Amino acid sequence: MGALSAAAAILAAVRAIPRGAVASYGEVARRAGLPRHARMVARTLASADDLELPWHRVVRSDGRIAFAPDSDGWKEQCARLRAEGVKVIAGRVRMPARGEPATLDAALWGPVD
DNA sequence: CATATGACGTGGG
DNA sequence: CCCCACGCCATAT
Numbered sequence: 001m002g003a004l005s006a007a008a009a010i011l012a013a014v015r016a017i018p019r020g021a022v023a024s025y026g027e028v029a030r031r032a033g034l035p036r037h038a039r040m041v042a043r044t045l046a047s048a049d050d051l052e053l054p055w056h057r058v059v060r061s062d063g064r065i066a067f068a069p070d071s072d073g074w075k076e077q078c079a080r081l082r083a084e085g086v087k088v089i090a091g092r093v094r095m096p097a098r099g100e101p102a103t104l105d106a107a108l109w110g111p112v113d
Numbered sequence: 114c115a116t117a118t119g120a121c122g123t124g125g126g
Numbered sequence: 127c128c129c130c131a132c133g134c135c136a137t138a139t
Contacts, residue, residue, distance in 0.1 A: 003136085025121055038121040039135055046120060058120080066120035073120075 009033055010044045017057040020085045021102035022093050024061040042066065056080035063095040 009032040016031070017023050023031075025038035034040065038061075045055045056077045060066050067073035069091055078088045086093055096102040 029121090036122090036134055037136090039119065040121095042120040043136065055120085060120085061122055068120095077120090 006032070006034060006037075006040070007044050010037075010041050011048065011050065011053065014041075014045070014053060014055065014058060017054060018103060019054070022057045022059050022063075022081070022086060022095065023102055024095065025058055025066070026061055027098075028058055059093055059095070061095070063093045065091045065093075 010028060013023075013028045013032040017028075025041045028041045029035060029037040032041075041058065045053075045058060048055065058066075059077075065074050065077050065088075067077060074091060078091060081088050081093065
């Protein structure tokens, strides 16, 4: 058991995020059984080679895109999210309450507006 | 071994 | 909205 399985757990948690939903780095870490490892999640995504990995569904705890505003990665993530129905305003998305199951429904319709 | 760095998080002013 | 401090952790230098 080492860094290798930790990365596997993180990738699995990311792949588990439903299409049209989002999760914070810290939330992904918790779901992967690695609390306080938000930074490791970021590192893992940065070095991931899996083209199918839905990395764009991972944002900061406050809903902001983690990349520098207007950077290539920032634009790419905004586009990918919008492409699957997620509302992105000023590089920001509505985050599900802590512990709440980010469902497709919640992401698409969201509670009130 | 000491510092510096980040696709981070939380709290406070 | 801004800014800052501090905690946290794997890597890089």
